[in-house]
Amino acid sequence: MQSYTSSTEYKPxxxxxxxIQLATKAKMFSPAPNNPDEIVPNTNIDEIVTGQPGTLPVxxxxxxxxxxxxxxxxxxxxDEFSKFDRxxxxxxxxxxxxxxxxxxxxxxxxxxxxxxxxxxxxxxxITRAHLEEDAxxxxxxxxxxxxxxxxxxxxxxxxxxxxxxxIESAEEGRIFLQELRNIVRYLGAxxxxxxxxxxxxxxxxxxxxxxxxxxxxxxxxxxxxxSFKFAESAVNYEIARHIEMLKEDKTPKQVTMGWDEKNNCTxxxxxxxxxxxxxxxxxxxxxxxxxxxxxxxELRNRMPxxxxxxxxxxxxxxxxxxxxxxxxxxxxxxxxxxxDVVSELDEWMNQEKxxxxxxxxxxxxxxxxxxxxxxxxxxxxxxxxxEVGPENFAELIKLIQQGxxxxxxxxxxxxAMYEKGGDPSDIVxxxxxxxxxxxSAIASAIDKIIVENPKAVADYKAGQQKSFGFLVGQCMKxxxxxxxxxxxxxxxxxxxx
Amino acid sequence: xxxxxxxxxxxxxLLDEKKVSSVELAKYFxxxxxxxxxxxxxxxxxxxxxxxxxxxxxxxxxxxxxxxxLCGIPYAAKDMFLTKGIRTTAASKILDNYVPPxxxxxxxxxxEQKAVLLGKTNQDQFAHGSSGESSAYGFTLNxxxxxxxxxxxxxxxxxxxxxxxxxxxxxxxxxxxxxGPASFCGVTGYKPTYGRTSRYGVISMASSMDTQGFLCxxxxxxxxxxxxxxxxxxxxxxxxxxEVPEYHKNLQADLNGLKVGLPKEYFLxxxxxxxxxxxxxxxxxxxxxxxxxxxxxxxxxxYGQMVYAIITPSExxxxxxxxxxxxxxxxxxxxxxxxxxxxKSRAEGFGDEAKRRIMTGTYVLSxxxxxxxxxxxxxxxxxxxxxxxxxxxxxxVLLTPTSPNVALKSGLAQHDPIYAYIADRLxxxxxxxxxxxxxxxxxxxxxxxxxxxxxxxxxxxxxxIGPQWGEQKIFNVGYAYQQATDWHKKHPSI
Numbered sequence: 001m002q003s004y005t006s007s008t009e010y011k012p013x014x015x016x017x018x019x020i021q022l023a024t025k026a027k028m029f030s031p032a033p034n035n036p037d038e039i040v041p042n043t044n045i046d047e048i049v050t051g052q053p054g055t056l057p058v059x060x061x062x063x064x065x066x067x068x069x070x071x072x073x074x075x076x077x078x079d080e081f082s083k084f085d086r087x088x089x090x091x092x093x094x095x096x097x098x099x100x101x102x103x104x105x106x107x108x109x110x111x112x113x114x115x116x117x118x119x120x121x122x123x124x125x126i127t128r129a130h131l132e133e134d135a136x137x138x139x140x141x142x143x144x145x146x147x148x149x150x151x152x153x154x155x156x157x158x159x160x161x162x163x164x165x166x167i168e169s170a171e172e173g174r175i176f177l178q179e180l181r182n183i184v185r186y187l188g189a190x191x192x193x194x195x196x197x198x199x200x201x202x203x204x205x206x207x208x209x210x211x212x213x214x215x216x217x218x219x220x221x222x223x224x225x226x227s228f229k230f231a232e233s234a235v236n237y238e239i240a241r242h243i244e245m246l247k248e249d250k251t252p253k254q255v256t257m258g259w260d261e262k263n264n265c266t267x268x269x270x271x272x273x274x275x276x277x278x279x280x281x282x283x284x285x286x287x288x289x290x291x292x293x294x295x296x297x298e299l300r301n302r303m304p305x306x307x308x309x310x311x312x313x314x315x316x317x318x319x320x321x322x323x324x325x326x327x328x329x330x331x332x333x334x335x336x337x338x339x340d341v342v343s344e345l346d347e348w349m350n351q352e353k354x355x356x357x358x359x360x361x362x363x364x365x366x367x368x369x370x371x372x373x374x375x376x377x378x379x380x381x382x383x384x385x386x387e388v389g390p391e392n393f394a395e396l397i398k399l400i401q402q403g404x405x406x407x408x409x410x411x412x413x414x415x416a417m418y419e420k421g422g423d424p425s426d427i428v429x430x431x432x433x434x435x436x437x438x439x440s441a442i443a444s445a446i447d448k449i450i451v452e453n454p455k456a457v458a459d460y461k462a463g464q465q466k467s468f469g470f471l472v473g474q475c476m477k478x479x480x481x482x483x484x485x486x487x488x489x490x491x492x493x494x495x496x497x
Numbered sequence: 498x499x500x501x502x503x504x505x506x507x508x509x510x511l512l513d514e515k516k517v518s519s520v521e522l523a524k525y526f527x528x529x530x531x532x533x534x535x536x537x538x539x540x541x542x543x544x545x546x547x548x549x550x551x552x553x554x555x556x557x558x559x560x561x562x563x564x565x566x567l568c569g570i571p572y573a574a575k576d577m578f579l580t581k582g583i584r585t586t587a588a589s590k591i592l593d594n595y596v597p598p599x600x601x602x603x604x605x606x607x608x609e610q611k612a613v614l615l616g617k618t619n620q621d622q623f624a625h626g627s628s629g630e631s632s633a634y635g636f637t638l639n640x641x642x643x644x645x646x647x648x649x650x651x652x653x654x655x656x657x658x659x660x661x662x663x664x665x666x667x668x669x670x671x672x673x674x675x676x677g678p679a680s681f682c683g684v685t686g687y688k689p690t691y692g693r694t695s696r697y698g699v700i701s702m703a704s705s706m707d708t709q710g711f712l713c714x715x716x717x718x719x720x721x722x723x724x725x726x727x728x729x730x731x732x733x734x735x736x737x738x739x740e741v742p743e744y745h746k747n748l749q750a751d752l753n754g755l756k757v758g759l760p761k762e763y764f765l766x767x768x769x770x771x772x773x774x775x776x777x778x779x780x781x782x783x784x785x786x787x788x789x790x791x792x793x794x795x796x797x798x799x800y801g802q803m804v805y806a807i808i809t810p811s812e813x814x815x816x817x818x819x820x821x822x823x824x825x826x827x828x829x830x831x832x833x834x835x836x837x838x839x840x841k842s843r844a845e846g847f848g849d850e851a852k853r854r855i856m857t858g859t860y861v862l863s864x865x866x867x868x869x870x871x872x873x874x875x876x877x878x879x880x881x882x883x884x885x886x887x888x889x890x891x892x893x894v895l896l897t898p899t900s901p902n903v904a905l906k907s908g909l910a911q912h913d914p915i916y917a918y919i920a921d922r923l924x925x926x927x928x929x930x931x932x933x934x935x936x937x938x939x940x941x942x943x944x945x946x947x948x949x950x951x952x953x954x955x956x957x958x959x960x961x962i963g964p965q966w967g968e969q970k971i972f973n974v975g976y977a978y979q980q981a982t983d984w985h986k987k988h989p990s991i
Contacts, residue, residue, distance in 0.1 A: 050825075051819045097817075097818020279814075281811060
């Protein structure tokens with residue numbers, strides 16, 4: 001057991017159990033579809049999922065590969081051998097009377113994940129990560145004397161990740177969960193969506209009294225958490241509750257609580273005192289899993305860039321502010337999209353020397369994180385599915401950089417690109433938004449304005465700066481808003497000398 | 498013309514030469530099933546389906562080209578094999594109303610051959626037993642003496658083939674359930690290597706030992722059938738990827754150069770003298786055919802039964818958990834809450850033997866007992882496997898009696914739960930080790946119980962055990978023996 005340094009404060013001790021629904025085509029042990037978005041009950045089922053007599057499980061190789069990838073990404077040891085076990089209990093949503101899980105030989109164990117908390121690196125230990133199959137869902141129609149069971153989820157592949165009790169605050173917990181979600185998404189292992197239940201977390205919380213060095217003798221598990229925000233709130237709520245009790249010299253009960261999102265509090269679900277005897281036994285239907293060195297080396301070679309590596313690279317290579325980098329990294333598809341835009345811009349810079357790469361990249365990041373993100377969020381849509389391809393996106397940045405369109409005029413152009421697709425130059429033309437930078441056109445407009453506004457000209461010459469602004473505005477009006485403001489400024493100043 | 502007791506090559510010839518149609522054959526055997534229904538060999542007779550399948554087979558035979566070997570030939574299947582659209586009960590009330598939505602892999606393979614299913618045979622409930630007496634559908638009678646048991650658990654398949662109700666019948670063997678009835682009923686019974694046949698769609702008893710084979714009239718027939726029901730199945734992760742040999746083409750009547758071991762632990766005290774005499778005669782016969790006979794030892798043999806008595810109920814208690822009254826099978830009409838749905842459905846649906854094994858298995862797997870029982874049993878099981886591996890470095894096959902006695906009086910098992918554990922003592926180690934074995938008739942003997950049987954004597958079985966994947970060796974020995982003897986051609990007068 002881990003020992004802790006003595007402290008004068010109440011110190012939270014938090015560990016997580018996280019279930020990740022793996023993004024495989026088929027279920028963990030059957031060819032039935034694994035589709036978390038299916039809404040018609042009992043359609044993702046077959047004879048194996050419903051546990052018909054004589055059916056046998058066959059382990060899904062893709063699920064095993066994804067589980068091993070996550071294990072490697074979490075710096076875990078993957079033993080040569082692991083096995084599946086049966087965990088027995090009776091419940092209507094459990095078709096076979098047992099769940100196939102991994103008991104004493106999980107795929108991965110003894111890993112860690114480093115997270116960044118307030119600029120410091122904190123290491124969270126990973127106890128184990130094992131594969132198992134999900135259960136179905138019991139449905140209790142209101143006012144009816146019976147319950148229904150939906151087996152759509154039954155047999156879906158789950159990776160259960162258990163951490164060491166290394167987390168010391170709700171904030172750390174949230175950062176850990178986000179980083180884990182990012183890793184899983186970068187690996188393509190899961191959609192890891194808390195709202196949809198493809199990522200579920202159950203914190204185990206206890207609090208050490210001042211001076212206490214060992215683990216507290218109790219812990220409280222919280223279920224029914226379906227967002228990072230709720231995870232943070234639930235942990236904070238429990239910590240406060242425990243400290244209050246401990247101050248009164250009471251020990252919180254070892255129970256399972258549920259998060260009540262309406263009332264912002266936890267509610268006791270069941271007492272853990274009557275612990276189940278699950279009668280674990282090795283599943284005789286499934287051969288032992290063997291990971292050869294070659295297989296694991298192959299997985300290591302195919303390991304994509306993980307979020308932490310990408311974050312470091314974005315900071316170093318693109319010199320973006322760290323908050324922007326985080327926002328990009330936390331949205332895998334947007335981060336990839338952004339890099340596609342950057343490579344389009346790089347291509348342009350190869351042809352046309354002397355451009356400021358840092359400035360272009362900064363502009364691209366801002367457009368990704370502002371206008372583009374806003375539209376995508378509005379439509380709950382994915383940048384990679386967007387009508388705006390990275391090439392056109394880069395083209396728009398180019399138009400702004402070249403002064404062919406103003407930043408504010410670019411906004412409706414981008415919106416049009418987002419809605420209908422298309423080349424930004426064409427859209428600019430169609431919308432008549434091209435910026436007039438032609439000096440002779442601007443000069444004749446200025447001449448006209450000077451003639452028409454003698455008073456303002458006189459005021460400016462007498463030292464009233466705001467009249468200059470007025471004259472610029474008039475010129476812009478004359479040019480129907482398309483004049484290049486920089487050119488107007490310069491020429492007007494010259495003419496008024 | 499009589500078609501019962503014709504071997505498969507003869508039936509094949511008759512069908513190919515259009516001397517009989519598949520429909521005529523099906524009707525003939527369905528008629529016999531009806532005529533001898535007092536044997537209670539069948540739980541469900543699939544008359545309509547059989548005639549339909551036979552018509553399909555006849556059409557196929559009428560079309561040009563070669564016919565699959567089993568095309569148009571009737572067979573029966575133990576009620577452990579799931580048959581799409583045909584009730585499959587495992588002889589338990591808990592599945593009395595269960596109509597499977599799919600075929601087991603083996604049934605599907607036979608359908609592909611255009612074999613004709615006559616019906617589903619009686620058995621011990623969930624294959625728990627060695628007598629057939631734990632069936633919820635009543636005892637099956639031994640055709641040689643109807644006051645005696647046909648052995649089990651493939652009781653209906655044994656009695657059915659013995660009485661000429663089907664040319665062959667599928668069975669399952671987890672601890673001797675094919676070989677036992679083969680011995681008591683005087684037919685040939687084949688249990689393959691674990692993983693040679695697919696368990697998919699066959700109701701599980703003890704998953705790490707369940708094998709699927711059949712009872713038939715000769716080793717030559719066995720070699721044929723084995724070719725069609727075996728092979729890797731992507732739906733069963735424990736099936737081997739090895740190719741299935743063309744067993745029947747490799748059969749040899751000459752045993753020169755073959756080394757045969759007699760494991761001394763299998764020639765027990767307490768073996769009936771009549772059985773011992775017949776088995777010794779058979780060994781002499783095999784020696785005469787050119788084999789060298791040596792005594793060998795498998796010192797841990799007697800632990801087998803104890804290991805079996807721990808591992809089997811453990812796996813059974815787990816495998817039977819799915820019968821909960823929720824999705825299929827018997828569901829109580831009396832439940833007030835969920836717990837009662839479970840308790841009452843299972844109490845009403847399962848027979849005594851299933852309950853006994855569920856309780857034993859639940860106990861063995863409980864926290865604190867798992868290491869003491871299950872884990873230790875698995876270690877001894879490993880030891881047994883090693884001993885077989887060692888012995889098969891010295892010899893090609895082993896010969897033993899299949900059972901130390903001939904058929905016992907009916908009703909014995911019902912009152913003595915221990916019977917099932919003792920009856921299979923010469924059989925279970927093959928299942929623990931996953932190795933193949935066949936039982937062939939080797940004569941007749943009088944029972945030691947002093948009661949005169951209705952036949953002149955009751956059949957005695959010789960067990961031929963081979964190494965893992967060594968089915969060809971046991972077929973060869975059995976085939977050579979049957980070429981030299983005609984015990985397998987003796988049939989009961991019923």
